[in-house]
Structure formats: structure tokens, C-alpha cells
Amino acid sequence: MTRRQCAHRIMDTVPVAMRFIRREMRGAAAVELSVPQFRTLVLLGRRPGASLSEVAEHLGVTKATASVTVARLVGRGLVDRRTDPEERRRIALTLTGSGAGHLELARQSTVETVARALSRLPAEDVAKIGEGMALLQQVLTEVTSSHGH
Amino acid sequence: MTRRQCAHRIMDTVPVAMRFIRREMRGAAAVELSVPQFRTLVLLGRRPGASLSEVAEHLGVTKATASVTVARLVGRGLVDRRTDPEERRRIALTLTGSGAGHLELARQSTVETVARALSRLPAEDVAKIGEGMALLQQVLTEVTSSHGH
């Protein structure tokens, strides 16, 4: 398979998968979360106290966009936002108890749904998908960070 | 790798890849296209005369959403929309000359960019990604169509 053919497959498949995930994230859990909201919560679960810039970097969006997304999460009581006392330009973002709970619920139910879809495949094919995903993520992360957005 | 682990990888990778594609689609070509707009043009290139319902099905969205997306493409002169004379409830959608041209440009430049990102990998890994994508697309298409949206 040529790189171009592979690129075509990525362009065909990724939007389909994205829609699948988005729909599950919205409908499945008790709390509706958009994909960027979910990913923000995931980051804050891993790095409590992250700044807005770190969120923007993780989401791959501008700070203005990340600021709006974070503001919505703060407004819904899922994230706590306070000024970093050591560096007063920064904000320190953390999950609230509610945010941590909703994150776990949404994560579990979405993982569950995706895993159920995969249950139609033999374990071998599941492993191939996983491997392909890992490779793709790695190469895109490298390329994206070398651009410098 | 368990199905759950694979699901996690899909959930991590797909949004990253989606953002990459979206950005290239917006910035790279002469004409900015959103991902749904691009995918609509791709469908009409393959099935000239498709109805709105076919577009909605292909995009995986409601007819209302597809109607808006199509209206934008018609407004920009990329798509021609006319009533099907045999079945006056339906519309027949086709690419205009301009639409066909822009589709080719956007497709080539996006494929090119994705392929360039893949050039960091050995051919073997590119093949693994392609295979993973094909398997994922197939399983999601099956699951989605058996839901019946």
C-alpha cells in the first residue's frame, strides 16, 4: 500500500470514527460532553493544575478556543479555575469532584460502546487496529509538534 | 491487546487525526472546505444526482444538517441542486465544474500532506496503519448501519 493510498483510507475512516465517538459521548453518559470537553477532563485528570496553554496544546487549538471550552466546563461545575499564586498570569485548572465523577462515567460508557463494536472482530484484527492507531498517533504527534502551532 | 485497550487508543487517536485533517482542509487548498463539505463533494463526485437523503446518510447526520451543508455548497457555486422530475419530492445534486475542480485540488493537497506525514514511517508501518483503518471503517459502518439512524 502506498502512502497516498493509506492517506486516503485515513481521510475516509477518521471522520466516520469521529462521528461515532461524538455521538456516544453525547448520548451515552448521564452528562453530555463534547469531545473537546471530554479530552480536557482527561488531561486534567492526568495533570491536575494544568494551565490554559497546556489545555490548548493538548487539544490542538488556539488559546482563545480553549478558553471558551474551559469556561463552559467551569460554568457547569466540572472544573475549578484559579490563579496560580506563583505566576499570576497563569491559571491552575483542576477537576472538581463532580468533574472527576462525570469523566469516569463518560469514559467508561464510551469505551464500553467502542469495545462492543469491536466485538464483531477476531482478537487478531482488534490488535491490528490498535497497532495502527498507536502508529498513527505517534507520527501525527511528532509532525504536529514540529510544525509548532 | 484487549478490546477496551483498543477502544482507548481509538478514542485518543481519532480526535488528533481529525484535527489534522480539518486543518489541512481549511488551510491547504485554494478554497476552504470544512470536512463535511469535502465529504459531500466526494460523494457527489462518485454518485452524481444523489438526493439529500443520500448525502445525510453518507455524512451520518440528520437531513436538516445535510440540508444546511448542501445549501452552503450551492451558495458557493460548488454544487447544483435541482428537483428530480421523476420524483418531485427529491432533489438531484451534482457537482458544478467549479465544484469538481475544487474537490480535486482539496483532495490532492490533503492527501499530499497526510502522505508526507507518513513519510517518516517505514512502508511496513504505513501498511499497518492502512490495514487498521480499513478494518475500523468496516466495523463501524456495519455497526452504524445496523443501528438504523
Added chain:
DNA sequence: TATTGTTATACTCTATAACTATA
């Protein structure tokens, strides 16, 4: 001056609900 973050503006995607026109 440079960096962090916010706000205003504008555009797109998306769904639901209510509608029109056709079958």
C-alpha cells in the same frame, strides 16, 4: 516587550421541532 489569558465577532456543525410539498 513578551507571555497568559479573556472577550468580541463571525462562521460552521449539529440536533430537535415545526413546517411545506409531494406521493
Added chain:
DNA sequence: TATAGTTATAGAGTATAACAATA
């Protein structure tokens, strides 16, 4: 009645530009 499509409304993502506060 049922189907194809549109429109109104509302909410979210996204970028750019202009801005305030801090370093």
C-alpha cells in the same frame, strides 16, 4: 398518512483580532 426537504432555533467548536494583566 408517509416521505423528502427546508427553516427556525439553540448550543458547541473554531479562528482571528483586539484587549488586559503580569512578567
